[in-house]
Amino acid sequence: DAGITQSPRHKVTETGTPVTLRCHQTENHRYMYWYRQDPGHGLRLIHYSYGVKDTDKGEVSDGYSVSRSKTEDFLLTLESATSSQTSVYFCAISETEGNNYGYTFGSGTRLTVV
Amino acid sequence: QKEVEQNSGPLSVPEGAIASLNCTYSDRGSQSFFWYRQYSGKSPELIMFIYSNGDKEDGRFTAQLNKASQYVSLLIRDSQPSDSATYLCAVNNAGNMLTFGGGTRLMVKP
Numbered sequence: 365d366a367g368i369t370q371s372p373r374h375k376v377t378e379t380g381t382p383v384t385l386r387c388h389q390t391e392n393h394r395y396m397y398w399y400r401q402d403p404g405h406g407l408r409l410i411h412y413s414y415g416v417k418d419t420d421k422g423e424v425s426d427g428y429s430v431s432r433s434k435t436e437d438f439l440l441t442l443e444s445a446t447s448s449q450t451s452v453y454f455c456a457i458s459e460t461e462g463n464n465y466g467y468t469f470g471s472g473t474r475l476t477v478v
Numbered sequence: 479q480k481e482v483e484q485n486s487g488p489l490s491v492p493e494g495a496i497a498s499l500n501c502t503y504s505d506r507g508s509q510s511f512f513w514y515r516q517y518s519g520k521s522p523e524l525i526m527f528i529y530s531n532g533d534k535e536d537g538r539f540t541a542q543l544n545k546a547s548q549y550v551s552l553l554i555r556d557s558q559p560s561d562s563a564t565y566l567c568a569v570n571n572a573g574n575m576l577t578f579g580g581g582t583r584l585m586v587k588p
Contacts, residue, residue: 397575406580407522407566422575454521466512466568467576469521 367391370455370470377477383442385473387455389435395458396438397467398422398430400451407454413438445477482569484579492587497554499582501567504548511543511550514566516581522566526552557586 368389377383387396398410399422409422411430419430427449429441442449452474456467481504491497499513510529514522528534528541528550540553550569554561567579 399578404580407578409575412575466510466514466524466527468524472521 368455368457368468368470370453370473372473373471374474375476377445377475379446379477380444383445383475385440385442385453385455385475387438387440387470389438389457391457391459391468392435393457393459394435395460396432397456397458398428398438398440399454399456400424400449401454401472402451410440410453442475445475447477449475450477451475482567482577482579484565484567484582486580487583488585489582490585490587491557493557493559495557495586497557497561497584497586499552499554499565499567499584501550501552501569501579502548503550503567503569503577505569505571505577506545506548508569508571510570511541512568512576513539513541513550513552514568514578516564516566518563554584557584559586559588562586 371386397412399407401407408424410428413419413432431439452472454472455470458467483502513526515525516522526539526541528543531543531545534541538555542551562585564581564583566581568576571577
């Protein structure tokens with residue numbers, strides 16, 4: 365996972381609290397993505413970014429917001445955590461819009477909402 | 479809803495055998511196809527990509543693409559226990575995002 369770091373690696377939080385996950389890259393890639401991975405659902409796109417302050421929704425964006433104020437950082441916020449948001453969250457980066465070379469993933473954040 | 483389908487497995491093969499992993503996709507406009515390997519508790523790792531119909535080989539791995547049939551496969555020759563993992567197929571969609579299949583769990587038995 366050289367060049368892309370997620371923090372925290374593990375987090376337990378209570379229902380109703382806000383939570384922010386951080387993705388930091390040193391590759392200077394323009395495109396960044398947040399996915400969640402759940403058994404039976406695979407990887408699902410939450411939000412993505414195609415540049416500083418340019419973000420858009422993915423297929424499972426409800427209850428999540430993102431911000432990208434610098435090229436290297438992409439933050440995912442759960443506004444009011446629910447048990448259904450218990451999941452493993454992966455950040456990914458890509459160099460080109462056309463995904464010619466695929467994505468590189470971070471190590472993931474395991475989030476448990478109790 | 480654009481879909482990428484994989485058999486969840488587990489696919490069990492003996493050490494040294496060929497493992498064949500399959501993926502079908504619904505978006506005829508897809509142009510780029512990827513195979514990722516994911517070990518338990520780890521992040522997905524890109525192992526192959528293919529853009530053109532036919533075969534692409536890289537070491538023990540061969541990716542096969544048939545756009546007419548909307549089918550992409552991954553062959554692993556001389557399978558090793560270290561190949562035991564979940565293999566994810568990914569396809570780019572009209573918005574140039576990658577859509578992932580649910581993955582196939584491969585078990586290589588010594």
